[in-house]
Amino acid sequence: MLTIIFDGIAYGMLLFVLACGLSVTLGLMNFINLAHGAFAMAGGYCTVILVNRLGVPFALGLPMAFLVTAVLGGLFERTLYVHVYARPHLDQVLFTIGLVFMAVAATDYTMGSSQQFVQIPEALQGQYNVFGIGMGKYRLLIIVVCGLLTIALQLILSKTRFGSRLRAAVDDQRVARGLGINVGAVFGITFAFGSGLAGLGGALGAEILGLDPTFPLKYMIYFLIVVTVGGTSSITGPFLASILLGIGDVAGKYYVPKLGAFVIYTIMIVVLLWRPQGLFARSTAR
């Protein structure tokens, strides 16, 4: 039972790191980015190439995955995404789903369709036994890394100048612009950073979530659940939502394996019916 909660938290933390970039971009630009998972996949494959083929140490592979996807994200944002912000939601959906399809097929073409594994170091395999709870070392690492990231994000958002600019832009774009905040630049940086986080999440999660070319499609719904259930106005909402989702999913798969992801979809639909703006959303003037 406690092991399930532990695994669930690790899973949830991972989902949070994967999805928090999405939640900010959605809240900031009201932009539906279904291709977020593609960046996570890019991070995962980047680590696979670096660690497995080039022999880069795992500890170095993770930040590299972050950097590469962040650059990639920034590039895409400046060249492609900027044209689509002002478009209707339908266009955004079509555009990003097109990107997902291209990413899936391109990955299939270059890397093959089989499942990929990242070689994690010996020291991270196996598990500790604390008070009868089996804690996988790797999962523990995930919780520590993601926990630190979450705290760092929270601090950046609440303490730094950039954070307050970002919050202002999320709350009211027009007024923020009027105050001289360069919303476009803020958004570009956030997008790149969020993509980088997704890449890091993809790299970390390759072990748990699995990594194959269909990754962006398979987990798209999970990211979207985190964002819609958690709301887009803060970072705590998506965080709690991902933890809940993680525990719910692990427990669901453990206790009623026959139903698989059914439990999660049901919960999502019920929550969305009950609170269409998300479980933890403040009521905004939007």
Added chain:
Amino acid sequence: MAAAGLVRPLDGAVTVMGALADDVSTYLKRRARWSPLEIAFWVFAFATIWLFPGKHLILTETAILALFALSLDLILGYAGIISLGQAAFFGFAGYFAGLVAKYGFIDEPVIALVVSGVAAAALGFLTSFLVLRGSDLTRLMVTLGVSLMLGELANRYSDITGGADGLQGVTIAPILGRFHFDMFGHTGYTYALIVLFVCFVIARRIVYSPFGLSLRAVKGNSLRASAIGIPIKWRLVAIYTASAFFAGIAGALLTQTTAFCSLDVLSLDRSADLLLVLIIGGTGYLYGGLIGAVIYKFLQDWVATLTPQYWQFWIGLVLVVIVLIGRQRFEGWIAGVRGAFAQLGTRQVTRPAALGSAAPDGH
């Protein structure tokens, strides 16, 4: 559901102003008139039965896809509901028709087809209440969620659905007890085309009715629409149910013509492809889905011979390029067809501004 909204004249206010009512009804009648080009379109469609006897299998798929796209156009083009879960109804009815035929509950394909469509409509009616609330994103999530749930169920209860192997051992009885399905799909194509035509006529009747006009009002500006007395909620429920019915018919038709049904009828790809079909053809004028389906199938056939494996990449590329060029501009290019329709049929197509931008809160 749809029928109730259909036969009722424009409510309330119109009866007071008789002259206006006359105006509206002449306007609707003029719009609803069949233009020569439309008639030519259908004559040609039916002529393909004799023109391309060797292509009937792919033509059947095209007809089914066209019907499916038509169902999405009803909610997307006319009511402004973005859905990524139209495959839910398609797949549900597909399995329904397959199971009904497999266990011999209903032997006659036409009756089974209608019953499957009604079953999908029932599902559509139930889930329509989920779609009424929330923003575009919430709708997207809920429609997607419903189709994923169904996919998950179909996968888990493989003893009923056949799981990943697909539903096997389906034998479809002859249509009306007389016309046997043959290997080359001649019967199947004729059948699919007739069903498509019948459904099209019904859909056409729906969108050119006062009911259809009120849907356009809801899509254009729901706040103002409710201010002039349109019961938005029930209009959306009705059109969503109708759309589910057509999607269901398409799904059942696929099962009947192929005598097979597999998990991919419920997949996300199917819903996403459908959006592409509709975008290629243009939304909000019924023929969009039909023309889109034809172009899409030709494209698919052509690309598949070049690179069969990476077909998905090209779909993605087409989607991205269409959006980057601008959907409006892209639709402008195929306005040749549309313009001819408008001129010959003397109907004015005033399209409301693109989706979402007309939201009452202006964001």
